Amino acid sequence: MTILEVRDLEVSYGALKAVSGMTFTCRGGEILGIIGPNGAGKSSTFNAITGRVEKKGTVTLSGQSLDGVPTCEMQRFGLKRTFQQNSFFTELTVLRNAEMALGRAYCPSLPALLRNPFSIGRRARVRIERARELLAEFHIPPEYGSLRPDEIPYGTQRLLSIAMSYGTGAKVLLADEPAAGVGGEDMEVLARILDKLRGLGVAVVLIEHHMDLVMQVCDRIAVIDRGTQIAYGTPDEIQRDPKVRAAYLGGEA
Numbered sequence: 575m576t577i578l579e580v581r582d583l584e585v586s587y588g589a590l591k592a593v594s595g596m597t598f599t600c601r602g603g604e605i606l607g608i609i610g611p612n613g614a615g616k617s618s619t620f621n622a623i624t625g626r627v628e629k630k631g632t633v634t635l636s637g638q639s640l641d642g643v644p645t646c647e648m649q650r651f652g653l654k655r656t657f658q659q660n661s662f663f664t665e666l667t668v669l670r671n672a673e674m675a676l677g678r679a680y681c682p683s684l685p686a687l688l689r690n691p692f693s694i695g696r697r698a699r700v701r702i703e704r705a706r707e708l709l710a711e712f713h714i715p716p717e718y719g720s721l722r723p724d725e726i727p728y729g730t731q732r733l734l735s736i737a738m739s740y741g742t743g744a745k746v747l748l749a750d751e752p753a754a755g756v757g758g759e760d761m762e763v764l765a766r767i768l769d770k771l772r773g774l775g776v777a778v779v780l781i782e783h784h785m786d787l788v789m790q791v792c793d794r795i796a797v798i799d800r801g802t803q804i805a806y807g808t809p810d811e812i813q814r815d816p817k818v819r820a821a822y823l824g825g826e827a
């Protein structure tokens with residue numbers, strides 16, 4: 575079932591048209607790749623979907639328009655996003671960061687607290703347990719839980735970044751270059767995590783420059799060049815498309 579639908583998306587910065595005519599869908603349990611050369615308009619597409627920049631065109635989530643929904647409210651609709659730069663609570667441990675990612679899900683409401691003040695300790699224990707599970711689900715070793723994010727390897731920081739965005743779950747996850755700076759074994763772990771999210775029915779939209787990862791995990795791919803969508807299809811179709819080859823390698827389409 576289609577969860578995210580983007581139609582005729584357009585983004586301008588003054589006179590510069592950064593994105594024009596982007597149209598794609600992403601179903602639950604599907605990974606859609608968005609690829610294109612530097613400056614092609616990929617992040618602007620994410621920024622437009624999440625309302626961080628003004629746009630023309632329509633974005634719907636499970637058939638419901640996201641027009642007018644403030645960026646900070648998108649999470650409530652199940653739309654989550656990771657960024658190119660890691661963004662953590664740098665003074666908190668990895669485990670506390672994971673707890674923060676759970677938001678209010680395991681915090682007692684005021685009336686519940688007044689009814690039973692002793693429940694606060696139990697709920698805190700449940701929250702810590704869930705935070706530990708979240709780290710484990712994203713292959714973050716338990717021994718990193720007591721360290722600060724900048725004390726763990728960079729590849730694991732990228733996994734933590736996805737775990738924190740995912741938090742209590744997502745309908746749509748927009749992943750902006752999760753593999754940037756990641757290599758070796760961490761890349762395989764990342765591929766497994768993306769696969770797992772697909773298995774959980776999440777609609778994953780992946781911006782990525784690592785073509786091996788894109789071709790390995792994506793079900794379909796949209797290619798954008800100088801703001802315009804030039805191809806849309808399966809990894810096989812995209813690799814054979816002369817317009818895509820020209821955009822990446824130069825020369826005639």
Ligand SMILES: Nc1ncnc2c1ncn2[C@@H]1O[C@H](COP(=O)(O)OP(=O)(O)OP(=O)(O)O)[C@@H](O)[C@H]1O
Binds near residue numbers: 587611614616618
């Ligand atoms: N806030 C902004 N103000 C003005 N121009 C911008 C702004 N953000 C992006 N641009 C321009 O819009 C175009 C698309 O940029 P965008 O960051 O969306 O591309 P990208 O495909 O994500 O690039 P990269 O792969 O390098 O991250 C570029 O020409 C960029 O310089």
